[in-house]
Amino acid sequence: MLAYRGAWRRQLQKIKRRWFWGGARGVAGVFLALFLFYSVVTPPITHTIWAEQRRLGEVDRMWVPLEEMAPVLARSVVAAEDAQFCRHWGFDARAIQAAIEAGGSRGGSTISQQVVKNVFLWQGRSWPRKVLETLLTPVVEIVWSKRRILEVYLNVAEMDEGVFGAEAAARKYFGVGPEDLSARQAALIAAVLPNPKERSARKPSGFVQRRARQIQDGAATIRADGRADCFED
Numbered sequence: 001m002l003a004y005r006g007a008w009r010r011q012l013q014k015i016k017r018r019w020f021w022g023g024a025r026g027v028a029g030v031f032l033a034l035f036l037f038y039s040v041v042t043p044p045i046t047h048t049i050w051a052e053q054r055r056l057g058e059v060d061r062m063w064v065p066l067e068e069m070a071p072v073l074a075r076s077v078v079a080a081e082d083a084q085f086c087r088h089w090g091f092d093a094r095a096i097q098a099a100i101e102a103g104g105s106r107g108g109s110t111i112s113q114q115v116v117k118n119v120f121l122w123q124g125r126s127w128p129r130k131v132l133e134t135l136l137t138p139v140v141e142i143v144w145s146k147r148r149i150l151e152v153y154l155n156v157a158e159m160d161e162g163v164f165g166a167e168a169a170a171r172k173y174f175g176v177g178p179e180d181l182s183a184r185q186a187a188l189i190a191a192v193l194p195n196p197k198e199r200s201a202r203k204p205s206g207f208v209q210r211r212a213r214q215i216q217d218g219a220a221t222i223r224a225d226g227r228a229d230c231f232e233d
Helices: 002-038 047-056 071-081 093-101 111-120 127-143 146-156 166-174 183-192 206-224
Strands: 158-160
Touching: 002 127, 071 111, 071 146, 071 183, 071 206, 111 127, 111 146, 146 166, 158 166, 158 183, 166 183, 183 206
Parallel strands: none
Antiparallel strands: none
């Protein structure tokens, strides 16, 4: 009887492992299919956009390709959010170390990580989400070009409460299309990105104005030293 029970437990464990790895392969296959699909097709919605739409009743968003945005906007956002964007494979070790040393008061996520979180996952600081983000980010870096990653980010990032993407933000803040943004306007939008519900590019606080000046200088720097080459034409 004991031998029978032991054999049954071993068989049950094999079945569980088989189901687990089968499920894991299935989930990985779904994500890979989405990565390939969204490499050429506009993501229809994200969890964050859906959640804000439910909360606010409606959101402002319109997808535009990167070539229809002022190049200085892309450079400003990279300078503000991920200055080493063209030089890493999804993670910036120096930014992560700086975030750890700051005790979590500053973020260490790259633009690639933020795209994974915004498009494929959900907001929050839970460990399951962070583990998935860590696993999926290198795959996005392999499947998508840097230019595509930045294009998606500039279209799904929240830039004011209920305002998603460069098109909606440019028209709300400055009354122009994203292709007509000046260097100063682009820097102000980039300065808002970490906290769009509490910062404004239309009525910038003293902090936002100072941050925008730093970003404007940073955008010029990464253009000059080649750190914008991976997404510039």
